[in-house]
Amino acid sequence: MKVALLTDCYLPRLGGIEIQSHDLARHLVELGHQVEVFTATPGPDGEMHGEITVVDGMPVHRLAIRLPWELPVNPLAPRELRRRLTGGGFDVAHIQTGVVSPFAWDSTRVTLGLGLPTAMTWHCMLGPVAPGFGAVGFVKRWAAKGVAMSAVSAVAARPLRDLVGPSASVSVLPNGIDVDRWRPPTTPTPQSSEQEMPLRLVTAMRLAARKRPRALVELVARAERLAGAGSFSLTILGEGPDRGKVESYLADEGIDWVSLPGRVPRDELRARYAAADVYVSPSALESFGIAALEARTTGLPVVGRSGSGIGEFVTHGEGGLIVPDDAAMAGALAGLAADRERLAAMRRWNLEHPPDQDWPRVAALTVAEYERAIALSAAVGRR
Structure with a gap:
């Protein structure tokens, strides 16, 4: 054809x-x-x-x-x-x-x-x-x-x-996606234990209003107030027109636990996922969520919004958590910071059940x- x-x-x-x-x-x-x-x-x-x-x-x-x-x-x-x-x-x-x-x-x-x-x-x-x-x-x-x-x-x-x-x-x-390319080696990178704080959050997005990068920082700050200071680090991978707004917000609020490395090649993205604990997707207008699917394939538990395409490859409570709004997402992250055994079980589930896509x-x-x-x-x- x-x-x-x-x-x-x-x-x-x-x-x-x-x-x-x-x-x-x-x-x-x-x-x-x-x-x-x-x-x-x-x-x-x-x-x-x-x-x-x-x-x-x-x-x-x-x-x-x-x-x-x-x-x-x-x-x-x-x-x-x-x-x-x-x-x-x-x-x-x-x-x-x-x-x-x-x-x-x-x-x-x-x-x-x-x-x-x-x-x-x-x-x-x-x-x-x-x-x-x-x-x-x-x-x-x-x-x-x-x-x-x-x-x-x-x-x-x-x-x-x-x-x-x-x-x-x-x-x-x-x-x-190329599932075999994103699946980790036989022995995954050890993840954070209860003694190893903070919980390492990661996301990959275009830094634009529709993807809500600033809202993500705000809801993680809310989660930190619930879980205690020093509970989280957040890496936001990607570029876009809202980078300056996010950087200004971080400076104004004195937030030092967020890093913005910019866009990285696929191989580095996979390595960063392997070194993280949770993938977070705050956008309610995500028609699919390619980056979230790639992260889920590496084993990362995914926390995303209901009504988005992420719910089609993440089952709530198995490979991640699907929540209705920012407040629920902050609560979910605080809960995972306190329950590393649940986090490990989600990772195992993702590794044992590769996606259909x-x-x-x-x-x-x-x-x-x-x-x-x-x-x-x-x-x-x-x-």
């Missing part, structure tokens, strides 16, 4: 959709499929205006234009995209989208216009914007025209199902989604 993978954002930008799109393409190629990527993201040396770069052996069409901050937006892309897809011999298009994805949405209009079978995966929590999508109606129209809709988790799929209505179906197509399974689900898109397109053509 020849696949056109279309996404606003792609490498060298770093983020969830970017890395997932790249890893998906790589695993599809390993299954024997052909993949070409189309994106509005410039290349590593500024390639744009349709230049083709090669990333891990795969051609990447850089349909980008020069914009401030290299925004992945190009309203001029559809005409050239149409030309390339028409002559490309593609069997299916797979579009990756979020709440605001102008290139992906333009691409959908192009693929539907060409009659190219189209799968679309939503990587976001529509939440409060869902009524707006319902009002303009384009998502429902695309589903009626045969676009195979999917979302990365059941909680992300729920509002999408409401948008497309009962006449169309929405699949759950989870993100994937391994790339071979996810790639197979993706191919099935392509077959569904082809069938839907054919059915629309027969109307």
Whole structure:
């Protein structure tokens, strides 16, 4: 099968959709499929205006234009995209989208216009914007025209199902990870005992308001007041526009138990997880939670929010704790600081039960989604 993978954002930008799109393409190629990527993201040396770069052996069409901050937006892309897809011999298009994805949405209009079978995966929590999508109606129209809709988790799929209505179906197509790469050696790094304080908390996130880095610091401070001074250390891995706000808050409050090492490579991330005790995810708008899944695969107990995608690979009380709000999260962390035996039991459970979201399974689900898109397109053509 020849696949056109279309996404606003792609490498060298770093983020969830970017890395997932790249890893998906790589695993599809390993299954024997052909993949070409189309994106509005410039290349590593500024390639744009349709230049083709090669990333891990795969051609990447850089349909980008020069914009401030290299925004992945190009309203001029559809005409050239149409030309390339028409002559490309593609069997299916797979579009990756979020709440605001102008290139992906333009691409959908192009693929539907060409009659190219189209799968679309939503990587976001529509939440409060869902009524707006319902009002303009384009998502429902695309589903009626045969676009195979999917979302990365059941909680992300729920509002999408409401948008497309009962006449169309929405699949759950989870993100994937290399489980074997994240699983620790046979002998895990010894974790903190009751005598070894503080409890070592870690998270990996984009330092942006939606991920709530400052709120995380505040709730851990609340947990420390419950558990006693010196009960915790917190490492926040990642970069983003809110770094300065977090640093200012730490300075103003005199907090010295938080470190901000920035973004680190995957191998270092795995090592940092191995040296920690608990992974914390404070975002209620987490459609999936790739970093939390990676941490859980290393064995780390995960404390996350109910209503997020994290609840789909962390069972409350077994591999971590799922809580309704910040106050409950602070209480949960204070409880774990006092109960290292429970913490150790959660770690053992995670190590003994690897997650289902391994790339071979996810790639197979993706191919099935392509077959569904082809069938839907054919059915629309027969109307």
